[in-house]
Amino acid sequence: MGSYVLRRVLQMIPVFFGTTLLIFLMVYSLPGDPVAALFGEKAADPAVVASIKHKYFLDQPIWKQYLHYMGNLFQGDFGTSFTGRPVADIMADAFPVTIRLALMAFVFEMVLGLALGVVSGLRRGSIADTLVLIMTLVVISIPVFVLAYIAQTVFATNLGWVTPTVQDSYDLSQLILPAIVLGSLSLAFVARLTRTSIGENLRADYIRTAVAKGLPRRTIITRHLLRNSLIPVVTFLGTDLGALMGGAIVTEGIFNVQGIGNVLYRAINQKEGPTVVGIVTVLVIVYLVASLLVDLLYAVLDPRIRYA
Amino acid sequence: MPDIHDEDSYEPHPKPGVSRLDYAGEQGMAVEQETLVERDVVKREEARSLWGDAWRDLRRRPIFLISAVLILLLVVMAIFPWAFTDADPRKADLVNDYLKRPDWGDVFGVGWFGYDAQGRSIYARVVYGARASITVGIFVTAAVTVIGGLTGMVAGYFGGAVDAVISRITDIFFGIPLLLGALVLLNAFSTRTVWSVVIALGVLGWTQIARVMRGAVLTVKQADYVVAGRALGAGTGRLMFRHILPNAIAPVIVVATIALGGYIATEATLSFLGIAGRRGARRPRSEASLSEGSAS
Numbered sequence: 001m002g003s004y005v006l007r008r009v010l011q012m013i014p015v016f017f018g019t020t021l022l023i024f025l026m027v028y029s030l031p032g033d034p035v036a037a038l039f040g041e042k043a044a045d046p047a048v049v050a051s052i053k054h055k056y057f058l059d060q061p062i063w064k065q066y067l068h069y070m071g072n073l074f075q076g077d078f079g080t081s082f083t084g085r086p087v088a089d090i091m092a093d094a095f096p097v098t099i100r101l102a103l104m105a106f107v108f109e110m111v112l113g114l115a116l117g118v119v120s121g122l123r124r125g126s127i128a129d130t131l132v133l134i135m136t137l138v139v140i141s142i143p144v145f146v147l148a149y150i151a152q153t154v155f156a157t158n159l160g161w162v163t164p165t166v167q168d169s170y171d172l173s174q175l176i177l178p179a180i181v182l183g184s185l186s187l188a189f190v191a192r193l194t195r196t197s198i199g200e201n202l203r204a205d206y207i208r209t210a211v212a213k214g215l216p217r218r219t220i221i222t223r224h225l226l227r228n229s230l231i232p233v234v235t236f237l238g239t240d241l242g243a244l245m246g247g248a249i250v251t252e253g254i255f256n257v258q259g260i261g262n263v264l265y266r267a268i269n270q271k272e273g274p275t276v277v278g279i280v281t282v283l284v285i286v287y288l289v290a291s292l293l294v295d296l297l298y299a300v301l302d303p304r305i306r307y308a
Numbered sequence: 309m310p311d312i313h314d315e316d317s318y319e320p321h322p323k324p325g326v327s328r329l330d331y332a333g334e335q336g337m338a339v340e341q342e343t344l345v346e347r348d349v350v351k352r353e354e355a356r357s358l359w360g361d362a363w364r365d366l367r368r369r370p371i372f373l374i375s376a377v378l379i380l381l382l383v384v385m386a387i388f389p390w391a392f393t394d395a396d397p398r399k400a401d402l403v404n405d406y407l408k409r410p411d412w413g414d415v416f417g418v419g420w421f422g423y424d425a426q427g428r429s430i431y432a433r434v435v436y437g438a439r440a441s442i443t444v445g446i447f448v449t450a451a452v453t454v455i456g457g458l459t460g461m462v463a464g465y466f467g468g469a470v471d472a473v474i475s476r477i478t479d480i481f482f483g484i485p486l487l488l489g490a491l492v493l494l495n496a497f498s499t500r501t502v503w504s505v506v507i508a509l510g511v512l513g514w515t516q517i518a519r520v521m522r523g524a525v526l527t528v529k530q531a532d533y534v535v536a537g538r539a540l541g542a543g544t545g546r547l548m549f550r551h552i553l554p555n556a557i558a559p560v561i562v563v564a565t566i567a568l569g570g571y572i573a574t575e576a577t578l579s580f581l582g583i584a585g586r587r588g589a590r591r592p593r594s595e596a597s598l599s600e601g602s603a604s
Binding site for chain 1: 476477479480481483484485487488489491492493495496569573576577580581
C-alpha cells in the first residue's frame with residue numbers, strides 16, 4: 001500500500017510538470033502580445049513596454065520564463081497579475097467560492113444521482129426507470145448555458161424564489177441554484193452509470209446466493225449490490241470534482257458567481273498569463289490528487305483489489 | 309483496477325461519455341439473442357459478408373431506421389440548407405418583432421420559430437447554423453479518433469518504455485480541462501473559424517480515445533490469432549492494422565460516437581462565450597442565436 005502510493009506520487013511528478021509546461025506554453029508562446037493588449041487602442045511607449053516586459057520576465061526565452069515561474073512557485077509565489085495584484089491573493093478570494101459551489105454540486109449529483117440510479121436500476125422497464133432515462137437524456141443533450149438560462153427564467157423571473165444572479169457569492173443559500181445547474185450534467189451520468197452497474201450486478205451469482213440464503217432485501221441491496229456496483233461511479237465522481245471546479249466558467253458567468261471560473265474567463269480574454277497559469281496549476285493538482293484518492297478508494301470498496 | 313497504468317487492469321476514466329457501459333450492457337444482451345437465432349438461418353442460406361450481415365441485422369430494427377433517417381436529414385440540411393427554407397438567415401428586418409410569439413402554424417415558413425432581436429428568421433438561422441455544428445462534431449471526432457487511436461495503438465502494442473512515455477503524455481493532456489484549454493488556444497487565433505475550433509478540440513480531446521484504445525489493444529494482443537499471425541511471419545504493420553485493429557476498435561467507436569455529441573455541445577459553449585468564430589458574421593450559427601437570444 002505504502003509503496004503503491006509512493007509510486008503513484010512519483011508518477012504524478014512528470015505529469016504535473018508536463019501539464020504546467022503545456023499550459024505555460026499555450027499561454028505565453030502563442031501569438032498575441034499581452035503587454036500591447038494592456039494599452040488597448042493607444043500606441044504604447046516602447047520604453048514602458050520594455051520595462052513591463054522586463055518586470056514580468058517576458059523578455060527572456062520561454063524556457064527561462066518557465067524555470068523562473070516554477071522556482072517561484074515552489075516558494076509559494078504564484079507571481080503577480082498584470083494589474084499588479086498577487087495571483088495568490090486573487091485565488092484566495094475566488095477559490096473558496098468555487099470550492100463551495102463545486103462541493104454543493106458534487107453532493108447534489110452524488111445523492112440524487114445515486115438514488116435515481118438505484119431506483120431505475122432495480123426496476124428496469126418500470127415507469128420510474130423510463131422517466132429517469134428520458135430526464136437524463138434531456139439533460140445530457142442540452143448545453144449547460146441553456147439549462148442555466150431556463151433555470152434563471154423559471155426560478156427567478158417566473159416564480160421569484162431567488163434573485164436572477166447571485167448577489168453575495170459567500171452566501172451559501174444563493175449558490176444552491178447555480179450548484180444544481182452545474183451538477184445536473186454529471187447527475188445524469190451518475191444516474192446512468194449506477195443504473196447500468198446495478199443492472200449488471202443484479203444478475204451476478206453472489207446476488208442469487210444472497211437471495212437464496214434468505215437475507216433481507218435491504219441487506220442484499222446495501223451490502224452486496226451497492227458496494228459492488230459503486231466502483232465505476234466512484235471513478236467518475238473522482239475525476240468529476242476537478243471538472244466541476246474547472247467547468248464552472250459558464251455557470252459562474254451566467255449567475256455572476258465571483259469564483260475561479262469568472263476570474264479565469266476574464267484572465268484568458270485579457271491574456272493575463274500569470275493568473276491563467278496559476279489557476280490551472282491548482283486545478284491540475286486537484287485533479288491529480290482526486291484521481292489518486294479514487295484509486296485508493298477502490299480497495300476500500302472492493303477488498304479483492306490489493307496494492308502491492 | 310488498482311493502477312490505470314498496469315497492464316490488464318486498465319480501466320479508462322470515464323470523461324464525458326460514460327454511458328459507454330450503458331450501451332454495452334443493453335446492446336450486448338440484444339445482440340447475443342439475435343445472433344443465436346441468426347446462426348440457424350445463416351446455415352441454410354448462402355454465405356454473406358460481415359457488412360452484409362450487419363446490414364441485414366440493422367435494417368430490421370426500427371430504432372436504427374428512425375435514427376438513420378434523422379441523421380441523414382441533418383446531414384442533408386448541413387449540405388443544402390437552402391432546400392429547407394426560402395428565408396435568408398442574414399436578412400434583418402426590424403418589422404419582425406422578436407417579442408411576438410413564434411408562428412407555429414406556419415410550418416417551414418420564415419416566422420416558424422419567430423425572429424431574433426435584429427428581426428432575422430430564427431428558423432432560417434437554425435437551418436443554416438446546422439452546418440457549423442455538424443462540421444465540428446464530425447471533424448473533431450475524426451481527428452480525435454485518428455490521433456487517439458494511433459497513439460493508443462502504439463502504446464498498447466509496444467508496451468514497456470514506449471507505453472510509459474506515451475501514457476504520461478496522455479496524462480499531461482488529460483489534466484487540462486477541455487473547455488479551458490480550448491479557450492486559451494482559440495484566443496491565440498487572430499481570425500477564428502469553424503476549423504480553428506476543430507483544431508483546438510482535436511489537439512486537446514484525443515486522450516480519452518487513446519486510453520480506451522490502449523486498453524483494448526492490451527487485451528487483444530494476447531489473443532491466439534495475433535500470436536498465430538506473428539508466428540506466420542506477419543510484420544508489425546500487418547499485425548497492428550489487420551489483426552489487432554479490427555478487434556480492438558469496438559470500444560473506440562462507442563466512445564467516439566458518444567463524444568461526438570459532447571464536441572457539438574462544447575462548440576456551442578465556446579460560441580456562447582463568444583470565442584468560436586465571428587459571431588453572427590457571415591456564417592450564421594444556431595448557438596450564436598442562443599447567446600444573442602439571451603442578450604435580448
